[in-house]
Amino acid sequence: MQGVASVTRAPFPPAHALTASFRLPCSRRRCSPQTLRFPPLEGYLDEQFHQLEELQDDVSPNFVEEVVTLFFRDSSRLIGTIEQALQKHPQDFHRLRTHVERLKGSSCSIGALKVKSECTLLGEYCDEGNMDRCLRSFQKVKREHAILRQKLEAYFQLLRQVGPTEKASGSGN
Amino acid sequence: MDDSESPNPMHTLRALIVNDCRVEQAILVGTLRALGVESLVANNAEEAQEIIYEGAVVDLIIMDKDMPVMDDVIHATRRLRAMGVTAKILGIITFYTREAVLDFLYAGADDVVLKPVRIKKLISIIEEINNGI
Numbered sequence: 001m002q003g004v005a006s007v008t009r010a011p012f013p014p015a016h017a018l019t020a021s022f023r024l025p026c027s028r029r030r031c032s033p034q035t036l037r038f039p040p041l042e043g044y045l046d047e048q049f050h051q052l053e054e055l056q057d058d059v060s061p062n063f064v065e066e067v068v069t070l071f072f073r074d075s076s077r078l079i080g081t082i083e084q085a086l087q088k089h090p091q092d093f094h095r096l097r098t099h100v101e102r103l104k105g106s107s108c109s110i111g112a113l114k115v116k117s118e119c120t121l122l123g124e125y126c127d128e129g130n131m132d133r134c135l136r137s138f139q140k141v142k143r144e145h146a147i148l149r150q151k152l153e154a155y156f157q158l159l160r161q162v163g164p165t166e167k168a169s170g171s172g173n
Numbered sequence: 174m175d176d177s178e179s180p181n182p183m184h185t186l187r188a189l190i191v192n193d194c195r196v197e198q199a200i201l202v203g204t205l206r207a208l209g210v211e212s213l214v215a216n217n218a219e220e221a222q223e224i225i226y227e228g229a230v231v232d233l234i235i236m237d238k239d240m241p242v243m244d245d246v247i248h249a250t251r252r253l254r255a256m257g258v259t260a261k262i263l264g265i266i267t268f269y270t271r272e273a274v275l276d277f278l279y280a281g282a283d284d285v286v287l288k289p290v291r292i293k294k295l296i297s298i299i300e301e302i303n304n305g306i
Contacts (some may be wrong), residue, residue: 048289052200055207063203069249071196101239105267123268139206 008161038158040151048111065156072149078103079142086131096134097126100127103141114144174231186210186302187230191221191246192237197288201235204292207223209300225253231260232302235290236275239267247280254281261298265290 049064056063082099085092104119125133132144190201193216202212215221221234228265234253238246250262264277264285277285287296293306 048291049293052203054292055203057207060203060206066200067196067203072201074194074196098239101267103195105237105239105288106194108267109194109197109200111289120268 013126038155041155044112044114044148044151046111046113048108050111052110065159068110068152068156071112072152075103075115075145079145080105080137082141086135091129091131091134093126093129093134097123100126112144113146115141115148116146127140186232186299187213188233188235189213189215189221189224189229189231190235190269191215191218191233192235192251193217197237201290204290204295208292208295210299215229219251222249222252225256225258233298234258234262235288236262236277236282237262238273250277250280250282254292260303263290263294264297 052064052067060066078099080095082103085096087098100119100123104116104123107115107119118137122134122137122141125137181301188201188205188210188254190198190205190212190268192198192201200212202214205212210233212233215224216258218236221236222277225231236246236250242289251263253260253281260286262282264274265288266273266277267288269287291301
């Protein structure tokens with residue numbers, strides 16, 4: 001196996017058919033606006049998460065949950081790495097910041113708003129070389145990460161109970 | 174080329190994603206797939222260059238600057254341009270600094286965006302590619 005490349009085939013209309021008003025074909029979309037009816041997630045996820053949900057279709061019906069699962073697996077490992085890095089003396093703030101950037105990057109990608117915000121602050125404290133603030137900020141990162149994990153687990157459990165054909169029909173709570 | 178038809182109606186666009194984060198890889202691959210674009214994935218700048226050296230033809234290269242050896246991405250961008258690669262190169266960064274943006278642009282990237290890469294941005298780039306811009 002070559003190992004470095006993987007190719008995925010695109011089942012959607014070819015890219016040259018795109019127009020400025022492109023929308024995913026409705027027959028391929030599974031409208032999943034459930035985050036709008038799941039108040040516990042409000043403020044924890046941004047538009048990026050909704051965008052990911054728009055990508056779900058018959059070919060990848062569990063795309064979001066798969067990505068989120070991957071995120072928590074990778075981010076938990078990163079948090080462990082940051083925790084170990086914070087215990088080093090003398091502190092290598094540049095290396096620490098690199099780990100924080102990676103955590104922030106993947107948080108951005110799934111729309112984890114609060115985790116991203118706390119990573120931004122932690123990154124700033126790394127730039128300042130302020131160990132006390134780094135330690136306090138890191139605790140906040142861990143807390144937001146844990147809270148988000150709980151909320152998303154509950155959310156996906158709810159989705160499984162509701163089933164794939166359920167669609168949002170308005171304000172009902 | 175006849176302007177009355179697409180650049181190549183049978184041509185499926187291909188993108189090379191240069192990113193070592195599996196989450197971001199999965200999201201970009203999924204997003205591009207939804208937009209009708211095939212994806213190749215490289216975990217670092219060296220792999221990306223190998224893919225191109227081995228003859229892969231891509232229309233878009235998405236380079237993540239925030240990989241373990243950051244400067245490699247900038248150097249890789251420069252080397253790819255020096256090789257004559259004309260694909261659109263989109264640089265992505267996690268923390269905005271003027272220096273990070275300029276490093277990428279001077280190396281030959283066409284655009285630089287903050288993470289996350291939005292679908293609208295990818296659509297706009299794909300349209301530019303299709304229109305030969």
